Amino acid sequence: MRVTHQTGSESVLSNLRRQRGQILKTQETIASGKRVNRASDDPRGMSRILDTRQLLSSLNQYQRNITQGELRIDALETTLATVDDFLARARNIVAHAGQDTDMQAVLADEVAKIREQVVQLANNRLNDTYLFAGNNTATAPFLGDGTYTGDSGSYHIRVGQTSEVVLQVDGNTVFKDTEDIFLILEELQIALESGDSVQVQSQAAPLARFQEHLQNVRAEIGGSRDQMETSASYLDNFIHKMETYLADMEEADLTEAVLALQLQNTVYEAALVAAGDLLQPSLLQFLR
Amino acid sequence: MATIQNILGIGRTALLAQQKAIDITGRNIANADTEGYSRQRVTFSTLDGNYFTSGVAGVDIERVYDRYLENQLSSAIQTSGRWESQQDGLERIEILFDESSGTGLSARLNAFWNGWMDLANDPPGQVQRSQLLARSQEMVSLFNALAGNLRQLQNDTNAGIQDAVESINRISGQLADLNGQIRQADLEGRDSNGMQDSRTQLLKDLSELIDVTSYEKADGTLSVSIASGMSLVENTGFTRLDTRPGMDPLQDDIVWVDSQGNTTVITNQIIDGQLKGQIEVRDTVIPDIMGRLDILAGDIISEVNTLHVNGVGLDGTQNDFFTGSSASDMAVNPVILNDPGKVAAADPAEGLPGGNNVALAIADLQAALTMNGGESTFGQYYSSLVGDIGSALQTASTNSLYQEDITANLAAYRESVSGVSLDEEMVNLIKYQNAFSAAAQLINVADEMMETVVNMI
Known part of the structure; x- marks a missing residue:
């Protein structure tokens, strides 16, 4: 085959161009730290990356839901524990009311105060929403006389795609x-x-029943907290796994990329030297 | 009997022949880098005449050229042009769907759904409501921008097609002119090699734009026709192509205009070249992506609205969340934008403001299999769209690179046949120069001989 000087320079040029292109690509990989910088780098990979990012985004949202839910549970627990403390005091009053008849007016006063406190606690708020109002969260659920103005709405915390805590x-x-x-x-x-000491004593039983009921409610809330903590640690684990998976798909192996860059640079330099050798000589230099 | 005059005559033909050869060598050297130039070669033949005319015959200048190779090269250039312009279009589309930095539509869709979940956690919250509306706006504006940019790209491609058609007409005109000049030169016995090179080069330029077939007729003119057999260049005349508005204002038809001014639509008969690549981008690639984007936007609009219009806002009103039905006209309902309280988190059976069933149901749409007949989520539908754009670009790049290789190889072959080798020309130059000196010496000798004879008298 006849090789003209143009054949030589064309092929030198196209080889150098290709080599430069590869070096640029490797440099982009190293600079961005990512193996997939655009969809065409790995189309199927890009789809999987986007799907995984979407999954991660909803997993992180579930975690935020749990944080919100835990905040509410903390508020509920503290409130109900305080109610419990006041009721213990009320039971104490019932138990000792008979012994000291002179004190009954003072005790009556104290019970009135306890009742006031319990109404206030039942009207407790978290971020402007009333805790015990059902869904009617914008207005205080209990009037001073103990009338309930809320509804029977429940609070749902989404902790997974199909699981929620109610x-x-x-x-x-x-x-x-x-x-x-x-x-x-x-x-x-x-x-x-x-x-009326008989009347006083007759309140002991309902009071005890209510306290027992309150214990049950608190136990239920505690159970919800356990459920959320389990979900949270499951989510932590899952998120960690998905992040690792995403990194595997998305991130570049830096060592490999740097090695590739070095190799490409060497090849490029060699190509330059070869090009110099190929393009320089011509019969012209040897005539005369 | 050889006379001294005859020797002088031989010397004269030799001088002229070698001078011509050096002239041709010079022309080759001068055009060593001219694109499309075919090297020329002189062939000498002995002149066996009578007493008075012998020596070397008038040199023949031959253009070293392989017609079959040139045809192959043309067709490789056509396919190369097609994939290159497809790659070009797809690269611009890919930039629109950039998801690498995590700010693309995928991320905004996620933020939108999470906004509903945040609202469900605190239905009366003004902050959550405003944030949800802001995220909805961000998602909607990206849908709008993508639709607008795709439309713009389609418009640009359409303009590119109009330019290409103009270029085809210009080249056809030049080919017809050259046909005339070459035929004239051949008739007059002038050298038409340079013009033939220009014509070959123009044919290559034309091939880059559109698929053509060509053949050279006996009178030296080149006939060019496009794939469907319609003539483009015939003798010294050419037929114009034109564009005219099609069904869609951004999708002009390409028409072939005959001498009576009748037009034939040939858009779908073009099968190669840059024009084909541009037509594919304009009529297939962009409408496909646009259609899928519209389906995504339309389904999000209808799914969210169906749930939302059946819910109630804080003020008890029921509204659509989105207006519009496609990616380009999608918008957040201005009634809601003006009053975030109208975002419906609760269903009518629930108490206000704490009810959140509707917000939860809308948030659940993120994971619902709403697309492709219940096979994928909104997010998956979008990520497969991005994947498809990527693989279309990958295919176009691979094909383009492959065609480039083929073209380069063929060009190297062409170069090896028709290209100028400076080494070779230098050798020729020395050879012809020596021969020229020798011929001059011959004349010197003849002259001395003549002198000797004259002195004898």
Whole structure:
């Protein structure tokens, strides 16, 4: 085959161009740290990367849901524990009311205060929403006389694609349904004021039943917290696995890329030297 | 009997012949880098005449050229042009669907769905409502921008097709002119090698744009026709191609205009060259992507609206969340934009403002198999669109690279046949120069001989 000087320079040029192109690509990989910088680098890989990012995005959202839910559970637990403390005091008053008849007016006063406190606690808020109002979260669920104005809405916390934690903590269920604590306290106060010790003692049983009910509610809430913590650690684990998977698909092996770059640079330099040797000589240099 | 005059005559033919050969060598050297130039070669033949005319015959200049190779090269250039312009279009589309930095549509879809989940966690929250609307706006504006940019790209490609058609007409005209000049030169016995090279080069330029077939007729003119057999260049005349508005204002038809001015639509008969690549991008690639983007946007609009219009806002009103039905006209309902309280988180059976069933149901759409007849989610539908764009570009790049290799190989073959080798020309130059000196010496000797004879008198 006849090889003209143009054949030589064309092939030198196209080889150098191709080599430069590869070096540029490798440099992009190293600079971005990513194996897939655009869809055409690995089309199927890009689809999988996007699907995985979507999954990760919803997993992270579930974690945010759990954080929100835990905040609510903390508020519920603290509130109900305080209610419990006040009720212990009320039971104490019932137990000792008979011993000290002079004190009954003072005790009646204290029971009134306890009742007031429990109403206030039942009207507790978290971020402007009433905790025990069902879905009617914008208005205080309990009036001063213990009337419930909320509804029976429950609170749902999505902790996975198909699993959720449900908190049924509307005011009616917690404070009135089993035993109406406001009614009990009101009757206790009236009995103390009128010095009717039989009436006072008759409040002991409903009070105990209510406290037992409250324990159950708190236990249920505690159970929800366990459920969320389990979900959270499952999510942590899953997110970690998915992130590793994503990194495997998306991220470049730097060692490999740097080695490739070095090799490509060497080849490029060799090609340049060869090009110099190929393009330089011509018969012209040897004539005369 | 050889006379001294005869020797002088031989010397004269030799001088002229070698001078001509050096002239041709010079022309080759001068055109060593001229694209499409075919090297020329002189062939000498002995002149066996009578007493008075012998020596070397008038040199014949031959253009070293392989017609079959040139045809192969043309067809390789056509296919190369097709894939290159497809690659070009797809690269511009790929940039639109850039997801590498995590700010593409995929990320914005995720943010949109998560916005509903955040709202479900705190339905009355003004911050959550405003944030949801902001995220919806971001998603909608990207849908709008993608649709607009695709449309713009289609417009640009259409303009590119108009330019290509103009270029084809210009080249056809030049080919017809050259046909005339070459035929004239041949008739007058002038050398037409340079013009033939120009014509071959123009044919290659034409092949890059559109698939053509050509043959050289006995009178030296070149007939060129496009694939469907319609003539483009015949003798010294040519037929114009033109564009005219098609069904879609951004998809002009390409027409062949005959001498009576009748037009024939040939858009679908073009099967190769840059024009084909551009037609594919304009009529197949972009409408396909646009269609899928519209389906995605349309389905998100209808699925979200169906749930949302049955829910209630904080003020108890029921509204659509989105307006529009495609990627280009999608928008967040302005009624809701003006009053975030109208975002419906609750269904009518629930209490307000804490009800969140609708917000949850909309958030659940993210994982719902709503697309492809219940086989994929919105997100998967989109990621497979991005994947398809990527693999279309990969195919076009691979084909383009492959065609480039083939073209380069053929060009190297062509170069090896028709290209100028400077080494060879230098050798020739020395050879002809020596022969020229020798011929001059011959004349010197004849002159001395003549002098000797004259002095004898």
